Amino acid sequence: MAVSDAPYRASPPRARRAGPNPVWLAVAGAVICAAPLIAVAALAVFGGWTDYFEHIARTRLTTYVVNTLLVGATAAVIAGAGGTLAAWMVARYRFFGRGAYEWLLALPLAMPAYAAAYGWYDLTSAAGPLSFLPTVRGPFGAGLIFGLTFYPYVYLLAREAFAGQSVEAYDAARTLGCGPRSAFTRAALPLARPAIAAGLALVVMEALADFGTVVHLGAPTLSVGLMRAWAGEGSLPDAARLALILVSIAFVIFFLERLMRRRARQSASSGRRRPPQRVALSAPLSALAAILCAVPILAGLVIPLARLGWRAMHAPVARGLGEAAWNTVLLSGLSGMIAAGLGLSFAYALRTRRRRAAFAARLAGLGYAVPGAVAAVGVLGLLGWVQGGLDDVWRAATGGPFPVLLTGGIIALVFAYQSRFVAAAIGPSESALSRVTPTLDHAARSLGAKPMEVAWRVHWPLISSGAALAGLLVFVEVMKELPATMILRPFNFNTLAVTAHNYAHDERLGEAALPALVLVLIALGPMIWIARRITRTEAARREAEADLAERTGAGWQ
Amino acid sequence: MTTQSLQVDGAEVRFSPGTAAIRDVRLTLTPGKVTALLGPSGSGKSTLLRAIAGLERLHGGMIGFGGEAWSGQGAHLAPEKRRCGVVFQDYALFPHLTAEKNVAFGLRSGSRREKQTAAMEGLARVELTHRAHAYPHELSGGEQQRVALARALAPRPAVMLLDEPFSGLDRRLRAELRETTIAALRAAGTAALIVTHDADEAMAVADEIALMASGTIIQTGAPDRLYLEPVSETAARLLGDMEAFDATVAAGEALTALGALPAPGFAEGAKVRVLVRPEGIVVSGGPDGLEAEVLNRRPSGGHVKLDLRLPDGRTAQARAAITDTHASGDRVRLTMDPRFARVVAF
Incomplete structure (x- = not known):
């Protein structure tokens, strides 16, 4: 007999969270992420006006904007349809190769869109072996390429939504007279819609941020305009003005996504969660499903990769390839490690449940909506001001200008990368740290462990693979990144992405192929690990949830 | 150790x-x-x-x-x-x-x-x-x-x-x-x-x-x-069900509808509460005691729980042996077993 009718509380009213408390580090990280964007805005407003922007506005701005919207919309349609369909099949049906497809379908994320564009354009152009197909070019061609390389964002989020969805909604629809197809569109799909929308937002933001693909396929978007303003005219304020337009479009999408995600949280928590049993498909249907699932992997990864390989075999080896590969791994590795560290400090800061920490994380999350070129322009502006300030101080003291330290260095590059990608590191770190409940800390302390000992005997084993996931995600992203690298790289400092782009830009696709190929091959290893791990932990979590619901009956409440 | x-x-x-x-x-x-x-x-x-x-x-x-x-x-x-x-x-x-x-x-x-x-x-x-x-x-x-x-x-x-x-x-x-x-x-x-x-x-x-x-x-x-x-x-x-009755101390005893209980240590005329466990509310066979109406009878383990309405309109609970045959609607008389009762400050 219970003494009180008060609702039973599972945790103490105020669970103190032990462990590191790096709120200040998270705030610093958030400032790093937000500073370039603020600099862009300041540059756009206060920077000197030339007639270049007026010229752009009268001539090419409409093309840029229309292309941007067309490319984004095409990418969204293709990635949305393909990613959702693949997710539904993998989550709900049993067919030949399903287990492998589950993670294989995520691998095109290792393929930079521009590399896929080189391959597909080469294949379908007049001289290519697939010239009977329409040539992949223009805004629709670019949208197609983005759809093929970024659909895994939709696939991963939709798969989780479908797999975690209670099967009862679908079953209820069936008993209410819906056929399988209409049960899918009327019950399953609406429940997964917020997840799909979130994936689509990522696809579109990536498409907006791209530079290499749209240049190669002749669909200049705002990113291209921005790069031309900076590289062709040397006008940072004008680049910033174009950047501001680009960022506004990205932010609209970003906030729509946040809105969707909030709704997703509400819809996820209702009803008893019984994970669906996968339906076994008959042999012919099973074969069909296997073929359908192979299509995006072939089109997004294997076919363009094979073409690049064939090209590379028939062309001279690009000069400086080894150095470029080394630079790429070094930059990406450094950025990945820094991002993993920052991601962890964000996660620890969020764990304190301070409002300041939540604000910092949200601010850092904005970074993902900031295209690389915009972040780079912001970093240039920012560091330029710092340099200018130092010059003044230095000149007053010594009479000469301050040595060039900050702009155009590795530091500037890493700065821009963090600003754009740290958001990707926060999620995995946070979900890893969520396994470390406050009582684990307390249990360890009561068993005689000192705080530092708790950190390495309890926290680290539980969060290390989450931190690795965060670091590797950023590693892959930075490897693929092109526009920010082009703007900020030091003189004579080349990465694989820049090398490939430069050759492709000179119509020397043969020499562009090998660096692109090496880039994908390096990215593929971490990507396989990431894809398998996400798949595994997701399944384990669902199993644990179902198990818990079964054992405690909590699922009925 | x-x-x-x-x-x-x-x-x-x-x-x-x-x-x-x-x-x-x-x-x-x-x-x-x-x-x-x-x-x-x-x-x-x-x-x-x-x-x-x-x-x-x-x-x-x-x-x-x-x-x-x-x-x-x-x-x-x-x-x-x-x-x-x-x-x-x-x-x-x-x-x-x-x-x-x-x-x-x-x-x-x-x-x-x-x-x-x-x-x-x-x-x-x-x-x-x-x-x-x-x-x-x-x-x-x-x-x-x-x-x-x-x-x-x-x-x-x-x-x-x-x-x-x-x-x-x-x-x-x-x-x-x-x-x-x-x-x-x-x-x-x-x-x-x-x-x-x-x-x-x-x-x-x-x-x-x-x-x-x-x-x-x-x-x-x-x-x-x-x-x-x-x-x-x-x-x-905190430890279980009980009924509480208001009472006033007179001649060293707290007087309730169910009977009197010694109230040592309380001043004459003091207002007190008399706490009675369900086991202490006894359905008496005889003519003595407080008249009450049985509202509900619920067997529980080796005994029955009787929900009762007292003359002042309030409800109370009594516990009786499972052999007790009183049913809903019956009128019974209640007395108090002092071993299950206690006087506390108001």
């Missing part, structure tokens, strides 16, 4: 200025004895437990063990130095360690082999040696609870603290685990504090019960004494 006891004296913890989660708490835990800390949700039980474990700092009063000051007067011994074994409500097993490694976590001295042996002995005490290499997520709820118990006992703590250790388990398993747990605690001979909001559980496991309400301990004593001699209405209600 130690013969020193844990003393909590005037302990106070505040979460925000002005509102104390616990205040003026006095409690002694004796080696070899199991004390149950019973109170409703939000009464401060867990906070007190956490304060003893060193997971909360005191804002007043002190906690000490033997001659050693643990908390208070500016001192705060770190949790890892207190030799408090804690079984958390969610068990807090380390998910990355096997059952055996969990139990070995707190073992400080000895070689790896010695630690392993000690951990296996700990698992043997809770009959889980066959699950030594299982990870927490592979264990059932009851097994997890037993691993948590073995883990807390392994470093031979001076005090064992258990926070609602049976709350996540189903009824049958709960009874079984209670036995195992109490046996293990007695074998270890430590002072033990079990936090619970379940009065039956407290009575079943404890040598002594401390009743907690609104952040303070209102009564401490053996389970049967607490049941029969509550110091207040709140204390009485």
Whole structure:
């Protein structure tokens, strides 16, 4: 007999969270992420006006904007349809190769869109072996390429939504007279819609941020305009003005996504969660499903990769390839490690449940909506001001200008990368740290462990693979990144992405192929690990949830 | 084995200025004895437990063990130095360690082999040696609870603290685990504090019960004494059902509708409350007593519960033998068994 009718509380009213408390580090990280964007805005407003922007506005701005919207919309349609369909099949049906497809379908994320564009354009152009197909070019061609390389964002989020969805909604629809197809569109799909929308937002933001693909396929978007303003005219304020337009479009999408995600949280928590049993498909249907699932992997990864390989075999080896590969791994590795560290400090800061920490994380999350070129322009502006300030101080003291330290260095590059990608590191770190409940800390302390000992005997084993996931995600992203690298790289400092782009830009696709190929091959290893791990932990979590619901009956409440 | 006891004296913890989660708490835990800390949700039980474990700092009063000051007067011994074994409500097993490694976590001295042996002995005490290499997520709820118990006992703590250790388990398993747990605690001979909001559980496991309400301990004593001699209405209600009647003291007795009860120590004319357990409301066979109407008859175990309407309109509950045949609508006469009644201040 219970003494009180008060609702039973599972945790103490105020669970103190032990462990590191790096709120200040998270705030610093958030400032790093937000500073370039603020600099862009300041540059756009206060920077000197030339007639270049007026010229752009009268001539090419409409093309840029229309292309941007067309490319984004095409990418969204293709990635949305393909990613959702693949997710539904993998989550709900049993067919030949399903287990492998589950993670294989995520691998095109290792393929930079521009590399896929080189391959597909080469294949379908007049001289290519697939010239009977329409040539992949223009805004629709670019949208197609983005759809093929970024659909895994939709696939991963939709798969989780479908797999975690209670099967009862679908079953209820069936008993209410819906056929399988209409049960899918009327019950399953609406429940997964917020997840799909979130994936689509990522696809579109990536498409907006791209530079290499749209240049190669002749669909200049705002990113291209921005790069031309900076590289062709040397006008940072004008680049910033174009950047501001680009960022506004990205932010609209970003906030729509946040809105969707909030709704997703509400819809996820209702009803008893019984994970669906996968339906076994008959042999012919099973074969069909296997073929359908192979299509995006072939089109997004294997076919363009094979073409690049064939090209590379028939062309001279690009000069400086080894150095470029080394630079790429070094930059990406450094950025990945820094991002993993920052991601962890964000996660620890969020764990304190301070409002300041939540604000910092949200601010850092904005970074993902900031295209690389915009972040780079912001970093240039920012560091330029710092340099200018130092010059003044230095000149007053010594009479000469301050040595060039900050702009155009590795530091500037890493700065821009963090600003754009740290958001990707926060999620995995946070979900890893969520396994470390406050009582684990307390249990360890009561068993005689000192705080530092708790950190390495309890926290680290539980969060290390989450931190690795965060670091590797950023590693892959930075490897693929092109526009920010082009703007900020030091003189004579080349990465694989820049090398490939430069050759492709000179119509020397043969020499562009090998660096692109090496880039994908390096990215593929971490990507396989990431894809398998996400798949595994997701399944384990669902199993644990179902198990818990079964054992405690909590699922009925 | 130690013969020193844990003393909590005037302990106070505040979460925000002005509102104390616990205040003026006095409690002694004796080696070899199991004390149950019973109170409703939000009464401060867990906070007190956490304060003893060193997971909360005191804002007043002190906690000490033997001659050693643990908390208070500016001192705060770190949790890892207190030799408090804690079984958390969610068990807090380390998910990355096997059952055996969990139990070995707190073992400080000895070689790896010695630690392993000690951990296996700990698992043997809770009959889980066959699950030594299982990870927490592979264990059932009851097994997890037993691993948590073995883990807390392994470093031979001076005090064992258990926070609602049976709350996540189903009824049958709960009874079984209670036995195992109490046996293990007695074998270890430590002072033990079990936090619970379940009065039956407290009575079943404890040598002594401390009743907690609104952040303070209102009564401490053996389970049967607490049941029969509550110091207040709140204390009485914490341990079970009861009826309360207003009365005035006249000629050393509190006079109620059910009869008079000696009220020693109360002034003449004082307003008092008379608390009667359901067992003390007796359906008399004779013509004496208060007339009441039976509203409902519910068999429960070896007896029946009768819901009654008293002449003043209020309802009360009586307990009678299962052989009692009164049905809904019957009129009965009630008397009071003074052994189940108690006079407390208004």
